[in-house]
Amino acid sequence: MDPIQELAGLLTAGRLITDPDIVDGYRRDEAHTVVAGQPLAVLLATSTEEVSTAMRWAHAHGVPVVPRGAGTGLAGGATAIDGCLVLCLSRMTAIREVNAEDQYIVVEPGVITADLDRAARAVNLMYGPDPSSWETSTIGGNLATNAGGLRCVKHGVTRDWVLGLEVVLADGRVIHTGGHTVKGVTGYDLTSLFVGSEGTLGIIAGATLRLRPRPAQEPITIVGSFPSLRSAGEAVAGVVRSGITPGLMELMDRATLRSIDDWKHVGLDTDTAAMLLAQADDEQAAALIGNVFEEASADFVATSTDALEAAQLLEIRRLAYPAAERLGRCLVEDVGVPRSLIPDMIERIEQIAAEHEVTVLTVAHAGDGNLHPTFVFESSTGEVPHNVWAAADAVFRSALSMGGTLTGEHGVGALKRRWLELEIGAEAMSVHQAIKKALDPTGILNPAKAI
Incomplete structure (x- = not known):
């Protein structure tokens, strides 16, 4: 029997899609520069x-499986490969x-992140992580990439909210x-291992997430405009040095x-x-x-x-x-540096853009670097030009030279595998x-994702 017919026979009718026109809509995520397979x-x-x-069937037949949520990822982690089953x-x-x-x-992986927070709000609680795509991204994808968001400077990333x-x-x-x-130290911490593993170790089918009380009052919002990116970066570093933990602190450059x-x-x-753009919980x-x-x-x-x-x-x-997407094709990157070095990293990005004659729009979850x-x-082909890759390479290496990281929340996916060993080293690899x-x-x- 044909393996696909065998799988279809194991499932409820209508669950397995083979129509090429429909399948095409599931081949890629938001990392449009990654070539999708069939x-x-x-x-x-x-x-x-x-x-x-499906996994028992795939294991028996040696069929690769690419897990997928809403397809909002920016690193190509949900991009299909030839001959795979998109799950x-x-x-x-x-x-x-x-x-x-x-x-x-307790939620299933297809729950929209904002809907999860709204369910918490109904009982006067909150769920902290809020990626920019939170009205469309699913919690399964957030778990797979250990997503962050605007509020993570105060409330942490996805892993900090997972109980099981x-x-x-x-x-x-x-x-x-x-x-x-709340506490539990029995055995290895497998929960943390699977969070951020980008679907390479297992398929997350459910999650128990911690909730916390909502703040008693709405936050106070502070907006500042700056004559240079360097001065905005100095403001971020100054807030960090002051010991204040803002609810969020976001940066947008002129081009954005x-x-x-x-x-x-x-x-x-x-x-x-x-x-x-910053928020604080009290007037002081x-x-x-x-x-x-x-x-x-x-x-x-x-x-x-x-x-x-x-x-x-x-x-x-x-x-x-989405505003940047209107200007052309986009390669969206995601480096992190120690917060005190935000001014240096911002300045370096400006220099790299000029050196390689590349248009770069910079935003940042500045409060956490x-x-x-x-x-x-x-x-016209969708391929990333050489000078863009050269500029991205320079940005990655600059972040690493400052004690930073290749990715703060998007994940390695398919885009950054070639640089992974540069950060973690051969032994850790x-x-x-x-x-x-x-x-x-x-x-x-x-396969061909993350590691």
Whole structure:
């Protein structure tokens, strides 16, 4: 029997898609510069049992499996390869339990991140991580990449909020890690191992996530405009030195502000070199942040307690990537450096853009040192031009030379594998490969990704 027909016979009718026109929509994520292969089929899974069935079949036939959520990833982690089964988890959308007393929520991987936070809000709790795509990205993808977001300077990244996981292994076995308790040190920390593993060690089919009380009042928003990226970076470093932990602190450069305003016509000051957007939980912290901005030569500083105005400002920040896409093809990068070196890294990105004659739009989760330089270029074939790759390489190496990292939240995916050993070293690379071999001995889980 044809293997695909065999798999179809094991599943509920309609779950397995082989129509080429429909399959094409599942071949790639938002990393459009990664070449997508041709899958054998797409499985629209609706339960852990279906995922387990598919993995047993794939293991028996040696078929590679590429897990996929909403396809909002920016590193090519969900890009299909030739002959694979795309295992789409976006239909697994159940919120199985919300426990307000013990402050946790149990969800399936297809739950939209913002919907998860809204479920928490209904019981006066919150879920912290909020990637810019939180209205479209799924929690499964967030878990796979250990996603961050605007609020992670204060509330941490996805891994900090995970209590336990339901994971389907490469051979179809289902394991449960962690639990519902705040503390638990039994055995190895498999929960943390699977978070951020980009679908290379197992398929996350469920998660127990911690929740926390919502702040008693809406945050105070501080906006500052700066005459140079360097001065904005100095303001960020100044806030860090002050000991204040802002609720968020986001940076947008002039090119980003102009791209957003040209699109949405929201009246941004597009002559300023950079804008910083911060939030604080109380008036004293907000005043201190404002003072730091002024000491860093801000042209303008304003403070607001209006919740609607704050939401509108945050929405402007979340528009940065789609606004950049309107200018051409984009290579979106994701380096991180120690926060005190933000001014140096911003300056270096500017220098690299000029040296390689590349258009770069920079935004940053500046409060935790995570910068997103977006390289914009024209290409009729979709291939990244040599000078863009050379500029990206220079940015990566500059971040590493400052004690930084290749990726703060997007993941390695397919885009950054060639630089991975440069950061972690040959010995650590061999440990990664040994773990991969132990959990995925036939190498079918998301091949050519992450490691």
